Amino acid sequence: KPRAIIVGAGIGGLAAAIRLSVKGYQVTVFESGAAPGGKLAELQGAGFRFDAGPSLFTMPLYVDELFTLAGKDPRAYFRYQKLEEICRYFYEDGLRLTAWSDTEKLISEFSTKTAATPEEVSRFLEKSKEIYDITHRVFLERSLHKVSSYLHTDTFRSMARFGAIDAFRSQNEANESFFSDRRLVQLFNRYATYNGSNPYQAPATLNVIPHFENHFGAYLPEGGMYSIVRALERLAGELGTTFYYNEPVNEILIVNKKAVGVVTAGGTHAAAVVVSNLDVWFTYRKLLRGIPAPEKLLAQQRSSSALIFYWGINRRFETTGLHNIFFSADYRAEFDSIWKAQQVSADPTIYLNITSKMLPEDAPAGCENWFVMINVPAANGQDWQAIVRTARASMISKLSRLLGTELEPHIVYERVLDPLTIESRTGSFQGSLYGNSSNSRFSAFLRHPNFSRKIRNLYFCGGSVHPGGGIPLALLSAKIAADCVQPH
Numbered sequence: 289k290p291r292a293i294i295v296g297a298g299i300g301g302l303a304a305a306i307r308l309s310v311k312g313y314q315v316t317v318f319e320s321g322a323a324p325g326g327k328l329a330e331l332q333g334a335g336f337r338f339d340a341g342p343s344l345f346t347m348p349l350y351v352d353e354l355f356t357l358a359g360k361d362p363r364a365y366f367r368y369q370k371l372e373e374i375c376r377y378f379y380e381d382g383l384r385l386t387a388w389s390d391t392e393k394l395i396s397e398f399s400t401k402t403a404a405t406p407e408e409v410s411r412f413l414e415k416s417k418e419i420y421d422i423t424h425r426v427f428l429e430r431s432l433h434k435v436s437s438y439l440h441t442d443t444f445r446s447m448a449r450f451g452a453i454d455a456f457r458s459q460n461e462a463n464e465s466f467f468s469d470r471r472l473v474q475l476f477n478r479y480a481t482y483n484g485s486n487p488y489q490a491p492a493t494l495n496v497i498p499h500f501e502n503h504f505g506a507y508l509p510e511g512g513m514y515s516i517v518r519a520l521e522r523l524a525g526e527l528g529t530t531f532y533y534n535e536p537v538n539e540i541l542i543v544n545k546k547a548v549g550v551v552t553a554g555g556t557h558a559a560a561v562v563v564s565n566l567d568v569w570f571t572y573r574k575l576l577r578g579i580p581a582p583e584k585l586l587a588q589q590r591s592s593s594a595l596i597f598y599w600g601i602n603r604r605f606e607t608t609g610l611h612n613i614f615f616s617a618d619y620r621a622e623f624d625s626i627w628k629a630q631q632v633s634a635d636p637t638i639y640l641n642i643t644s645k646m647l648p649e650d651a652p653a654g655c656e657n658w659f660v661m662i663n664v665p666a667a668n669g670q671d672w673q674a675i676v677r678t679a680r681a682s683m684i685s686k687l688s689r690l691l692g693t694e695l696e697p698h699i700v701y702e703r704v705l706d707p708l709t710i711e712s713r714t715g716s717f718q719g720s721l722y723g724n725s726s727n728s729r730f731s732a733f734l735r736h737p738n739f740s741r742k743i744r745n746l747y748f749c750g751g752s753v754h755p756g757g758g759i760p761l762a763l764l765s766a767k768i769a770a771d772c773v774q775p776h
């Protein structure tokens with residue numbers, strides 16, 4: 289069997305390992321960390337379990353597909369349930385909204401509790417679907433960098449409807465035209481943060497994102513998000529993949545413009561195919577010696593990062609659900625802080641995820657496991673120790689106010705993750721969560737291809753390359769990369 293080496297066991301690397309095994313390769317994965325998953329990590333302490341990175345699971349069919357591809361039943365490896373209630377939104381003016389999975393219920397909730405009419409909400413959802421229908425095959429499921437991708441009839445059909453993807457105004461401008469109530473503008477602007485972008489700058493094409501959640505649904509795996517990683521690692525192992533943990537790749541070996549293997553502390557390892565799941569920025573800066581880097585692409589603006597507190601809370605709250613958003617009073621000012629001042633807003637929107645609401649084993653009896661996150665700029669010289677201190681105080685004060693309880697005395701366990709730690713733990717340049725930002729109208733074309741134009745047998749997968757970040761897209765990146773691999 290020809291040998292394939294994968295650099296990194298993030299979700300993209302695991303999917304690539306499975307796909308290449310199915311294609312007949314003997315796969316070896318080298319991972320610098322002690323466990324698989326990369327950003328999709330898990331944290332335990334004092335009887336609490338936390339999903340340390342992603343908490344919202346959409347498009348589970350992309351995970352299931354890996355099992356069916358290997359001739360296995362996905363349900364024998366991991367299970368998940370569809371959420372009836374996707375998110376609870378809390379506003380400073382006292383408004384509370386629940387985003388229901390059922391479309392009729394969602395429309396009714398938004399139109400009875402805000403100034404929006406049912407037509408406004410359904411018109412928005414239809415637009416979101418239209419953008420999905422036009423873009424998904426062309427922008428998400430194929431390489432944008434191969435001529436063959438443009439020869440499909442559905443590509444022509446999509447191109448003919450290109451004007452409808454709303455790329456020529458910002459997401460905020462579009463949402464202000466859809467909704468008379470600014471609180472719904474804020475709610476739908478938030479979807480720009482799903483790929484670390486700024487709704488006041490990013491094209492309204494990002495209004496495709498709500499369709500993933502509202503149409504295909506939001507899910508919670510049994511055992512939490514990390515069970516996705518466990519299931520994929522198990523499947524890859526059964527297909528013959530060998531994993532080496534705590535063994536970073538130091539160099540990708542290139543001979544005569546061909547990738548021929550990698551170097552780790554354990555020695556030199558030959559391969560017919562090398563796939564890097566590491567952030568493309570570090571792949572060029574650290575692993576590809578003597579190869580000219582695509583400087584323009586690497587100089588693109590990075591997506592935002594996150595500051596997260598993992599809190600063990602010694603009581604329960606009735607008003608919160610699995611996913612909760614506590615909005616800032618002035619959303620534009622918040623994004624100006626992140627993107628213009630490159631600082632953390634004094635009143636950040638807080639995302640609170642509590643898996644113990646649905647997975648009681650994640651917290652001791654009577655307690656809750658709080659994943660409390662705010663969006664912050666990618667790290668470029670800020671004083672993160674000072675930011676963590678200030679943000680912690682403002683987050684506790686906002687949550688205490690909106691939940692009507694002094695929170696500090698109830699925090700019995702605490703861990704923190706900031707952009708610098710995200711960079712050092714997962715090799716994500718500046719700690720950004722989703723590679724480059726999607727703030728530019730052309731961002732889809734400015735991501736690195738899933739193959740190298742200059743080096744044969746070298747491929748790329750993961751959230752920093754085409755088609756982008758987030759679990760579903762990182763999984764698609766592995767599919768496209770594997771589809772690009774030439775037979776050996």
Ligand code: FAD
Binds near residue numbers: 296320346
């Ligand atoms: P990564 O996770 O980036 O993994 C890369 C791997 O490479 C790591 O394991 C790293 O240790 C390894 N590595 C680095 N250097 C080397 C080396 N030299 N040799 C070998 N291995 C190396 N997505 C969602 O879909 N929903 C969410 O709710 C969501 N929330 C998020 C919240 C947070 C806090 C974070 C951090 C991310 C979130 N994301 C979310 C994004 C999602 O986690 C990522 O897009 C996705 O996990 C990226 O996967 P990847 O394949 O790019 O690999």
